[in-house]
Each structure stands twice: as structure tokens, then as C-alpha cells.
Amino acid sequence: MNEHYYVGLDIGSASIKVVVGEKFKDGVNIIGTGETYTDSIEKGAIVDFESAKTAIKDTLKKASIASGVNITEIFVTVPYTLSESYEVDEMLQFDGQETELKGEDIEELFDRVTEQVMEMDDVEVIGIEPLVFNVDDIHEVDDPKEIIATQFVELKARAIGVKKSLLINLLKCVDQCDVEVLDVYSSAITLKNILTDAEKELGSLVIDIGRDITELNYYQRGVLVASDVVYKGGQNITNDIMHAFELSYDEAERVKSQHGNAFYPNANDTDIIFSTDTNGDEVEFTEQDLSDVIEARTEEILLEVLDLLQKHKIMHVNGGFVLTGGTTNVLGIKELMQDIVSEKVRIHVPNHMGARKPQFSRVISLISSSIYFDELLEYVKIEYHNDLEDGKEIVPANEEQPTKKSGFFDSFKSKKKESNDIVEEQPQDKDEQFSDEFVSTHRDEDIQHNVDSNEQTRQNNDHSNNETVEQNDEERKEESKLQKFMKSLFE
Numbered sequence: 385m386n387e388h389y390y391v392g393l394d395i396g397s398a399s400i401k402v403v404v405g406e407k408f409k410d411g412v413n414i415i416g417t418g419e420t421y422t423d424s425i426e427k428g429a430i431v432d433f434e435s436a437k438t439a440i441k442d443t444l445k446k447a448s449i450a451s452g453v454n455i456t457e458i459f460v461t462v463p464y465t466l467s468e469s470y471e472v473d474e475m476l477q478f479d480g481q482e483t484e485l486k487g488e489d490i491e492e493l494f495d496r497v498t499e500q501v502m503e504m505d506d507v508e509v510i511g512i513e514p515l516v517f518n519v520d521d522i523h524e525v526d527d528p529k530e531i532i533a534t535q536f537v538e539l540k541a542r543a544i545g546v547k548k549s550l551l552i553n554l555l556k557c558v559d560q561c562d563v564e565v566l567d568v569y570s571s572a573i574t575l576k577n578i579l580t581d582a583e584k585e586l587g588s589l590v591i592d593i594g595r596d597i598t599e600l601n602y603y604q605r606g607v608l609v610a611s612d613v614v615y616k617g618g619q620n621i622t623n624d625i626m627h628a629f630e631l632s633y634d635e636a637e638r639v640k641s642q643h644g645n646a647f648y649p650n651a652n653d654t655d656i657i658f659s660t661d662t663n664g665d666e667v668e669f670t671e672q673d674l675s676d677v678i679e680a681r682t683e684e685i686l687l688e689v690l691d692l693l694q695k696h697k698i699m700h701v702n703g704g705f706v707l708t709g710g711t712t713n714v715l716g717i718k719e720l721m722q723d724i725v726s727e728k729v730r731i732h733v734p735n736h737m738g739a740r741k742p743q744f745s746r747v748i749s750l751i752s753s754s755i756y757f758d759e760l761l762e763y764v765k766i767e768y769h770n771d772l773e774d775g776k777e778i779v780p781a782n783e784e785q786p787t788k789k790s791g792f793f794d795s796f797k798s799k800k801k802e803s804n805d806i807v808e809e810q811p812q813d814k815d816e817q818f819s820d821e822f823v824s825t826h827r828d829e830d831i832q833h834n835v836d837s838n839e840q841t842r843q844n845n846d847h848s849n850n851e852t853v854e855q856n857d858e859e860r861k862e863e864s865k866l867q868k869f870m871k872s873l874f875e
Contacts, residue, residue, distance in 0.1 A: 416451020487762025507545030511573035588703035618711035647716030651675035704728030
């Protein structure tokens with residue numbers, strides 16, 4: 385993937401969403417979307433492998449046509465199901481040696497956090513939220529890069545771990561759709577991007593109401609504090625309508641979407657809704673009759689959310705409640721929540737052309753997180769796209785990295801880092817052709833590689849070139865080992 389473009393994939397229970405975006409100074413610009421409705425996902429898990437694979441391929445094709453981008457690499461977001469949250473501290477020590485902190489130091493801290501979590505539990509880490517960095521006597525640093533440390537750099541983080549079985553099946557399905565997964569993020573990490581700065585700071589609850597799960601994430605002072613899930617959603621509302629009026633599921637869904645209101649006082653008691661029951665007979669009922677059913681189930685879901693919030697010992701939500709997800713398309717949910725909590729409530733709908741639906745909130749927030757972590761770890765640096773004609777991409781020089789303990793997902797991250805570490809295209813001799821598989825062939829003409837400050841080193845004598853080839857050979861062997869490990873899991 386051209387580093388200027390980020391492709392996000394959200395495998396939801398109601399539909400598969402794909403978004404192609406690019407970085408702008410004021411956030412993310414969406415240049416193409418795709419959506420395909422499917423019944424192959426339940427509560428975040430794949431229940432029909434072939435159907436899910438077909439839906440993902442169709443959605444990728446729609447997004448590719450809409451954006452004009454050849455999609456080969458993607459980021460994936462998964463809901464907070466079968467997941468656990470871990471608070472972890474890690475530290476790098478420098479023993480008095482002056483060290484300018486770089487992205488690779490932050491990446492090393494992330495790797496240590498991952499190792500610590502994997503030693504505690506049989507999970508795979510799919511998100512690390514930096515709570516705070518401390519550098520020597522400098523406390524609460526947001527981004528420690530370029531700061532000089534002499535003693536230590538410490539990371540306090542919240543890590544999200546998911547059951548490996550869930551992630552293996554999901555990645556196996558995506559892997560068969562002819563795209564490479566660069567990274568996987570838990571929506572608990574990414575959804576804070578839909579909040580305003582004031583909401584992040586004061587403390588706000590994001591409630592993502594999907595088809596069969598409702599996810600809640602509480603953020604305060606800009607970081608994730610607590611996450612949980614209610615295993616109910618829009619499907620439960622549809623089932624209630626189906627049983628109350630003896631309708632088919634599809635007809636109940638249509639009635640809910642076209643006439644539903646989750647706040648009974650706002651429903652009309654004179655407007656008649658005409659429908660057909662499962663016996664083929666015509667039935668009629670008022671909007672208030674329908675609203676009575678919808679409100680009861682929606683209120684139950686929201687009250688369970690508040691019970692979980694209390695379980696996490698969160699008694700005040702000063703920044704307000706932000707509702708999103710496909711089920712919030714039903715009218716009256718905002719008013720019902722306001723009636724329950726008597727606090728500030730809003731429905732979040734992305735303000736992007738072609739994606740102005742609440743069900744796109746999660747995948748667009750994924751794009752924002754992908755850009756943030758790419759720049760934090762110095763995988764890639766790009767100029768803002770509103771200055772694209774003058775922009776240059778800067779990628780770090782290829783440096784030898786120490787061997788680290790790897791989980792099965794590290795192969796994706798390793799390959800992404802390897803691809804972005806290429807600093808200059810050069811003619812290759814026969815012995816160097818192995819590196820082709822790591823170099824992206826889709827480069828925009830307006831992107832220039834960063835020229836390493838030591839130009840003379842790249843043009844040194846044959847002896848130095850041979851050492852470079854030997855080093856790259858070792859890196860290639862390590863990558864091959866990781867690829868074989870991934871292949872063994874997918875077979």
C-alpha cells in the first residue's frame with residue numbers, strides 16, 4: 385500500500401465495511417468506501433467462513449472502485465469481545481548514557497508490554513494504549529521521541545488481549561482475500577477518535593450499539609479507562625417486533641428501520657403502519673404500538689450498559705455520552721438516553737462524504753489510529769495531503785533490530801516495518817533480488833524516498849556491500865521463519 389493511503393476493514397455482525405483514507409492536517413479524508421451486508425458474523429466471530437470471505441472480497445472491490453486505489457494492504461478492527469484489558473508498566477534503562485529516544489525505543493517498549501501480557505495469559509495483544517511516558521525526571525510525556533534520556537524511559541500502558549482462536553479464524557479468512565493485514569486494533573483503542581478534545585479530557589462514554597453486541601468504552605484525560613460488552617443489540621429489538629406482531633424477520637427489520645422510534649413520547653398514536661404477518665394476512669398497528677416494543681428493549685440494553693459502568697466504579701460521566709453504531713439509526717435513541725441519564729448525549733455520525741452513517745464510526749476511527757501509531761513508532765512520516773504537491777515521505781533508514789520474542793501476529797507487524805524501512809530504490813544484482821518481496825510495487829509518483837544523511841556509505845566499496853547483503857540475508861531468513869509460522873497456523 386502506498387503509505388499515503390490507509391485502508392481499514394471492519395468485520396461487523398450486520399455488515400462488512402471498508403474505508404480508504406488519507407491523512408489531512410485536520411484529520412482524515414475519506415476517498416472511498418464499501419459496505420456489504422452479511423449474516424456470516426455473530427458477536428464478533430465468523431460463523432460462515434465462505435460467506436464471510438465472499439463478503440469481504442466484495443467490499444474490498446467496492447472500496448477499490450470507489451477510491452481508485454489498488455488495495456493490497458489493510459488494517460483490521462475487531463470489537464471488544466472475548467477480550468481482556470491489562471495495565472502494564474515497562475522500562476528501558478540507559479545506565480547514564482545519553483540517548484535520543486526514537487520510534488524504535490517506543491516499539492521496544494510495546495514489544496515488552498506484549499511479551500508481559502502473553503506471559504500472563506493465553507491471548508494475543510491487539511492494542512496498546514500508552515497511558516503515560518516518563519523520561520528520567522520528566523513525567524507525563526505524550527511523545528518521548530527526540531528527548532534525551534540518560535537513565536530510563538518508562539511506559540505505563542493499557543493493553544487489550546483477545547482469545548487467539550477468535551483472531552486466528554478472522555485473520556485466516558482475511559488472508560484468503562488476497563490482501564495483507566498490516567495490523568489489528570481493538571475498537572476499544574480506536575473509538576476514542578470519535579470524541580472531541582473536551583470529551584476526551586473530561587471523561588466520556590462511547591456506546592457502540594451494533595446488531596448483536598453493544599460495546600462501551602470510557603475515556604478520561606485522553607486515554608482508555610474501562611471497556612466492556614453487553615451481548616445484545618439491534619437484532620434483539622428486531623426479534624421483539626417479530627414476535628409482538630407475528631412478522632417475518634425481514635419485515636420486522638423493515639418496519640423498525642422505516643417507522644421505529646425508541647422514545648415512546650415522540651411516537652405518533654394516529655399514524656397507522658400496515659404490514660403482512662407470517663401467514664400472509666394484513667396487520668396494522670400504530671407508531672406508538674411499535675415504539676412501545678422498541679423502547680422496552682432499547683432501555684434494557686442502555687440500563688445494562690450503566691450497570692457495567694458502575695461495576696467499573698465509574699460514577700460520573702462529565703464529558704457526556706456518545707452513541708454510535710448501526711442501531712443508532714433508529715429514531716429516539718438519543719432522547720431515550722437523555723431521559724435515563726439526564727446528561728449530555730449525542731449521536732456520532734462521521735462527517736465524511738460517502739460514510740455519513742453511524743455504522744462507519746468504528747472503521748474511520750481505525751484509520752485515525754493507524755496513522756497515529758505509524759507516526760508514533762516512526763514506521764512512516766508523511767506531509768499533510770493538503771500540501772501534497774510539496775509533500776515528501778520520510779522513512780527511517782534500515783537498521784538492524786535485535787531478535788524479539790514473537791507472537792503469531794508479529795509477522796504482520798514485522799513485514800510492515802520491513803516494507804516501510806526501504807529508503808531508496810536501487811538497481812539490484814542477482815544476489816539482492818530476494819528483497820523484492822518486501823518492497824511495495826504501488827508507489828505514487830508524488831512520493832519521494834528519504835535520502836539517508838550518509839550518502840557516501842551507500843556507495844562504498846564492495847566489501848561494505850557484501851556486509852549489507854549478509855545482514856539482509858539474516859533478516860530475510862528471520863522473516864521466512866515468521867512466514868512459515870503463520871502458514872502453519874492457517875493450514
